[in-house]
Amino acid sequence: MVETPESNREERSAPFLGAGMGSPEVKAWFLREVLPLESLLMQFLRHNWKEQGDVEDILHDVYIRVYEAACRQIPDQTKPFVFTTARNLLISRVRKRQVIPIEAVADLDALGIAMDSPGPDRSAIARDELRRLQQAIDKLPPRLREALILRRVEGLSRGEIALRMNVSEASVSAYLMDGMYALADLLYAAPGEKA
């Protein structure tokens, strides 16, 4: 394998244990199969939910439900399972609030989400992942990007980055934290672009 994230970390962490912390299987499944659906899921939620401000929270709720179900049993078909969960969640919220007519929850087909179609071939995935990473990094605000590259690619410590960027160490930490947050959104939530 390529180096694990741990090898680039300044200190190794304790092994992943504990009841409420998810099994390694669930984690691997979530990262491998659920996270890549995020941009499509966001698109689905935005399309079907009027208050755009809620969408991020609804997505998070979908994750929680999907995760809780997976802790009992990892679903065979991730994509249909995730989107059905999302649809059920929207429907139940619609019922609760009686604001949006139920028809607003459009058919999944409207989005071209073929429930049973096989995923894209692996080469497309690999290329797509790299392209997404590339685009995500390009879109980061310049200071965040610079801090991230210095830390991640050049492997500099926070002190060294502070000197390089002529800011305090606390600022470097803040850049890195904001960079992590933004990168996750750009990688997973942002709609994919064609190369």
Next chain:
Amino acid sequence: MSEDREMLPLADAKDAKTRAAAWLERRDRADWSESDQAELDKWLVESPGNLLAYWRVEAAWDNTNRLIAVRPFERRPPAPDTRGKWISALVKLVAGCAAIAVLGGGFLLFTPRAKEQSYTTPIGGHEVVSLADGSQIELNTDTVVRTDVSPDHRFAAIDKGEAYFQIAHDTKHPFVVQAGQRRITVLGTKFFVRQTADRLEVALLDGRIWFDANNRELQPQAMLLSPGDVAIATPTSVFLKRASEQQLTSELGWRKGVLIFDNTALADAAAEFNRYNTRHIVIDDKAVAQLKVVGTFPKQDLSAFVDVAQEVFNLRVDRRGDTIVITR
């Protein structure tokens, strides 16, 4: 879904994401301690929302590992904006590993001729080459491989034939294998490469491979291979198929002196034998060519294979000098 669940307020995603990023940032610091970890664990078990937000941001951060794990990464010429900065950081790094320099889209290979070694196997040959860095290259029949490995630089080229590479892990010095216009960059893996006139096959057993080209037109076809991936490249295109571990092991039967067929068309099996032998099998009948073969055969025992084919399928075999013609 229970009713009371629906009454719960929405998860506060922004809050969970912000805290998750803050934790990850702390965890990335040099002074991360066991008590910090305990505190993080406590936060993670508080709610699945925390846990998932953390997994997500951690996955994004880990994803940037590719920037380091697989070099050379950036192929685009530096843009005039700030993007140039991080590209220059990457370029510096790439230059540092001395395997390849990316300069305005052009590629230079530093291959001091003096250190270069060349290895050739004849038809039916099999040779194991041990390199200075601990890596091993196993040459199959009719193969030419050149190597240039020094403490700060790891390079090999496969000019024809097939080879199995076991590359010693060294994150600082990527191992680059050139195959025609295509290029394989690894840090430490097991894979094999088969190069024919118009087709290149790269199969990965372990680790990761960055598969690209030293040619600008082909560069967009670059891809990252995972174990079980088989990339098949023609002069103009690349496609990818998946192979099971068993299939890959079968394909490596030659390392043990055998050819392993599993529902292989007789014509393909014959073509395999022809790679290893100066005597050739010729199948001059479409229906015969499509018969399926299962079994393990010594790679140089043409007669054993032909005899079995003859008996099992009730075929006619004509031996004409170095050619064995199989017909109905």
